[in-house]
Amino acid sequence: MNKNIKSWRNIAIVSIALLASNAVFSQEDAPTRTLQVNMQAHGNFSELLYGKNSSLVQSLPLSTFTIEGSGADRIGSTYFFVDLEVGNASNLKNKMLGGTYLEFAREWCFWGKSKAAALTIHTEFDAGVGYGGDSWGSTGNGFEIKTALLGGLSYSWFGDKYFFQIQLLNRYELKDYYGCGGEGWQLTFVYSYEPVKWFTLAGYADFWQNPIDNTGVKSLKRERSFHFAIEPYIWFNVTDYLAIGSRLRFTYNNYTGLVDEAENIFDYDRKAYFAPTIALKWNIN
Secondary structure (H helix, E strand, O other): OOHHHHHHHHHHHHHHHHHHHHHHHHHHOHHHOEEEEEEEEEEEOOHHHHOOOOHHHHHOOOEEEEEEEEEEEOOEEEEEEEEEEEOEOOEOOOOOEEEEEEEEEEEEOOOOOOOOOOEEEEEEEEEEEEOOOOOOOOOOOOEEEEEEEEEEEEEEEEOOOEEEEEEEEEEEEOOOOOOOOEEEEEEEEEEEEEEEOOEEEEEEEEEEEOOEOOOOOEOOOOHHHEEEEEEEEEEEEOOOOEEEEEEEEEEEOOEEEEEEOOOOEEEEOOOEEEEEEEEEEEEOO
16 A cells, blocks of 8 residues: 555554544533634745755745634643645745645643642554655655644643643654654643733743654654744734734754665754744634
8 A cells, every 4th residue: 555645544544543532531521512613824935045055945835724723621632723734935936736734632630620630641642644746637746744643741821811821742764665763752732821902922932852863763863953943923812713823933954855765864954943824713603
């Protein structure tokens, strides 16, 4: 079976299983359940800042369409998003669906009525697939976006206008086509702040150590294995349903892929980038 198809199949199986398990808990907890879903469309213009030959621009889609959802119930909460990437920022002729990425996270809190309710158990599944073609009907090599399993502890602070959470996680990346993968760590901050009804600031910051160094060897000691991605989202709420804004993405040490197939050498660029978008968001409920 084609490896790209296998990746899609595996993602679909895990996603359905996670959603099904969450549905069981949600039915039990219907009186206290909440669910919020939104759709986003992002246009990237990083080529204007760095030129089409930069490693960042070559790895970015021209447009990203996102479905995002979050829900709470009696024993925790669920968060998920699915990104659909279209085109490539370095090649405007590319109109192909470049890939999709899924994140599914669950906070478990079986002690919700206690004083320790702010402390939760965090579990997460991240995965995606990409496509190497540049137009509809063209041929190209599919590739896997790193599949990672994460687990650890989270602690939250929240009020009427703000939410802040810190996550300390163990990160395990499944082996890819080249046999690279392994264990690392990840520190995540999640936040949301709405001082007035018409303005929302939300986002996250991820700091992690990738178990793959520039030679494809599992290692936690190489400088190249440290990365961060900071993504504030600024939204101006036109109505209760429609918002316009931007994703202000800061990254360091972007992955440039396989640079020497004969030696299985991988590389990162050790550079920091700022990659803003122009975005629309529609709140379904």
